[in-house]
Amino acid sequence: MPFGEQPAYLRVAGDLRQKIADGVLAPHTRLPSQARIRAEYGVSDTVALEARKVLMAEGLVEGRSGSGTYVRELPEPRPVSRTGYRSAGGSGVFRQEQAAGGGKGSWESGSSQEEASPQVARRLRIQPGDRVMRTRYLFREGGEPMMLSTSWEPLELTGRTPVMLPEEGPLGGLGVVERMAAIDVVVDNLLEEVAARPGLAEEMNVLGGVPGHCVLVVSRTHLAGGRPVETADVVVPADRYRLTYHLPVR
């Protein structure tokens, strides 16, 4: 490889990527086979293979054994507004959006008591080992699994109250803000931490994706007068959603 040039497999990958971006290779169409790439670009088998691997790692194409390598249709990620002002009704980060989405949304959930892990304890500012109510959610949209959520609430706050179980009783299924208001806890702040990482095999199994693909992780904490009253991790495949934050500037 002469000085100043990039490796052959990156050059080939770049050319194919350009053709995909330009629409010359439309979604669902087949990439040239490895043999064709080899011939068209005058490169070896290895280079053609590596080039395909690069595009697969970038999520632009998808290999189907025995059939071919196909251009993936990248769904425009759906914007989800996170102003905070309208979080009423949102126990999950996206529940408001689920409700607004035309009634197609549904969810399953299950709660159990457990002891706070060090991580959860730090987020709720309680002691590790303190009792918490953990609730797992699986949100669907049109029957398709779209989002996982795990919520933790300190039992010292909600224990022996009507809202101890987030999804049961007269206020079951309502948002954190409403449920806390019912026990005279006024939620006034919301802290969200956004991160991304490759999806774990278990998560992607449930969500119907491929292990290793990007997921967005929103760690959300509801605060009442500076005290954390609920915290949750929300996991969504990154190609389905994008989060929009609207911030005032002074």
Add this chain to the structure above:
Amino acid sequence: MPFGEQPAYLRVAGDLRQKIADGVLAPHTRLPSQARIRAEYGVSDTVALEARKVLMAEGLVEGRSGSGTYVRELPEPRPVSRTGYRSAGGSGVFRQEQAAGGGKGSWESGSSQEEASPQVARRLRIQPGDRVMRTRYLFREGGEPMMLSTSWEPLELTGRTPVMLPEEGPLGGLGVVERMAAIDVVVDNLLEEVAARPGLAEEMNVLGGVPGHCVLVVSRTHLAGGRPVETADVVVPADRYRLTYHLPVR
């Protein structure tokens, strides 16, 4: 490959991954060289290479040409506060943090005029083909490339003013808010869209990472009285940062 077994390179990678997780191979220590892997596991050169590639793609190890393959220390993603109120000084999403980080941060940039692409035009609410000033940034921290940013400003707004070039003149290097204030444009809102996707090969080459790794993409738009005056894409490897948003609840 006999039935029910996984490929040889995955078996080798799995064993090495276990040793890393168990601490047998501590951070900053060297993995067995390709030749040693070949001998120890009784596999071919290719399998040893593929196994290393798997671990590199997972971000667990890092290859240094001529030296060896080293176990990476996984950095706790650094929180970056995005309240919006203190965005003064932030031309890049993270510049405020760069400045606060103890002076280790530095950046390169380059500007050029071009015609707005349909995507940029939509974000700036101008016509495709209208002239814009595009500025690319590469931010470093301690010499290490950490973040890419591309900013677009409509020349209809800044053309023939002292702030046309974001990084030159007396206000060069200051934030969007300050520069716009100098031409009597009062930025009052900030819209941020957070998404994640696999990093492109070119991006990760510059950022010192591996193609296919998660990157966080922040699409930020500064607004003045509802009118977009600047928009930018910020790309960071997802394992380096997490974004924290503090939202009031009503």
Add this chain to the structure above:
DNA sequence: TCGAATTTGTGCGTATGTATC
């Protein structure tokens, strides 16, 4: 239904360039 051709995925051996020690 069968079989041949194609394509991906995996694996092997080797060679060369280049960075580091």
Add this chain to the structure above:
DNA sequence: GGATACATACGCACAAATTCG
């Protein structure tokens, strides 16, 4: 300079899946 190690590259082989006549 020499030895080591990674990065790239070439050519080949075979299994499994798919496609198609």
